[in-house]
Amino acid sequence: MKKKGIFIAATGQNQGKTTTSLAIFRKLLDEYNELSFMKPVGQRTIEVKGESADEDAVLMKEVFHLKSNAGIMSPVTVPRGFTKDFLDGKKSNASIKESIMNGWNELGKNGSPVIVEGTGHAGVGSVFGMNNAQVAKSLGLPVIMIAGGGIGRPLDEVTLNLSIFKQEGVKVEGVIFNKTEKSKKAQVKKYCTKFLDKQGINCLGVIEYNKILENPSLRRLQLDLHAKIVSGEENLDVVPLKIIAGAGVLDYILDKTHTRTLVVTPASRSDVIIAAAYNFSLSKTGENKTQSQFVGLVLTGDQDPHPDVIINAKQSGIPILRTKWDTYEAVELIDHSLGKTLATDNEKLDIIKNIYDKSINWKKIIEIIEN
Numbered sequence: 001m002k003k004k005g006i007f008i009a010a011t012g013q014n015q016g017k018t019t020t021s022l023a024i025f026r027k028l029l030d031e032y033n034e035l036s037f038m039k040p041v042g043q044r045t046i047e048v049k050g051e052s053a054d055e056d057a058v059l060m061k062e063v064f065h066l067k068s069n070a071g072i073m074s075p076v077t078v079p080r081g082f083t084k085d086f087l088d089g090k091k092s093n094a095s096i097k098e099s100i101m102n103g104w105n106e107l108g109k110n111g112s113p114v115i116v117e118g119t120g121h122a123g124v125g126s127v128f129g130m131n132n133a134q135v136a137k138s139l140g141l142p143v144i145m146i147a148g149g150g151i152g153r154p155l156d157e158v159t160l161n162l163s164i165f166k167q168e169g170v171k172v173e174g175v176i177f178n179k180t181e182k183s184k185k186a187q188v189k190k191y192c193t194k195f196l197d198k199q200g201i202n203c204l205g206v207i208e209y210n211k212i213l214e215n216p217s218l219r220r221l222q223l224d225l226h227a228k229i230v231s232g233e234e235n236l237d238v239v240p241l242k243i244i245a246g247a248g249v250l251d252y253i254l255d256k257t258h259t260r261t262l263v264v265t266p267a268s269r270s271d272v273i274i275a276a277a278y279n280f281s282l283s284k285t286g287e288n289k290t291q292s293q294f295v296g297l298v299l300t301g302d303q304d305p306h307p308d309v310i311i312n313a314k315q316s317g318i319p320i321l322r323t324k325w326d327t328y329e330a331v332e333l334i335d336h337s338l339g340k341t342l343a344t345d346n347e348k349l350d351i352i353k354n355i356y357d358k359s360i361n362w363k364k365i366i367e368i369i370e371n
Contacts, residue, residue, distance in 0.1 A: 007143045008144050025115050037066060037068075053074040057074035104139055182208045219344055260293060296321070
């Protein structure tokens, strides 16, 4: 019996494969009694109970309480030096493919569909002979491609990636255009559908841009900064919409603070810590009548804050993260955070569900899986 599933690819990194995987998996649970997830080749590896697995596989396992072993869901991880080892003959294409096929056979043995998420653009993994198109071919799966929101550049990128799948004889059944400006959704759908119709490919949906989905939660930043949680752990799942460096005078910082602002400031700035904690307290009680809203603090540098200041700040419940990076370094690290979703990011998960539910041709996706 042929195993069912779909391969979710993308025209490039950070186009929304994982977000789309979350949305598709959640929706298809209404259609199928059981589903599995697989990330055949993973590039962002974390340790789970002593074994390496891609963080997207771990995310899906945690969000949907999947019983499968994370190592089976993530059979090949690509740590630093992996490519060199392959080119030096320490790893082989046969062993990589065997690991992927073993995981696939294990996950699909009960006949339930497997949602498979690719890595980067179609050609990622070519150096060791298992790019996205080659993996999809090995698994015998149809492909859904995720592209950026727009017309010209996204369609050029779709065309470029299609060529790699065509070279392997893999059918791309549909494209989802992600992160589209709300005002341009109708236009993008109209013209992208015209283009795809000529290719015999379905336009499966146009997803509007949402800033919250783009930004990391405070809990994600805590992981990325390797920061210590000083206070407010119960409030770490909020997503800041603005980051400011609190190195200037307090009045300037307050003037620049708007909805969901995270302030990165030297730990010695007692005035900023006190003002942010007070503002946070008022926001929690509904007494904040200003536009400013602090959602957290990242305290930087070698000099620790005054103990009395921290004691008072903790009482407000404001999230405070402590890092030894200086303010400039911390802001730079935050700026480079990918905003990857965590299993605890309930606000993001709800937004993903609501946006995708109304924007995707779910009937067609089920047809693709079944046929």
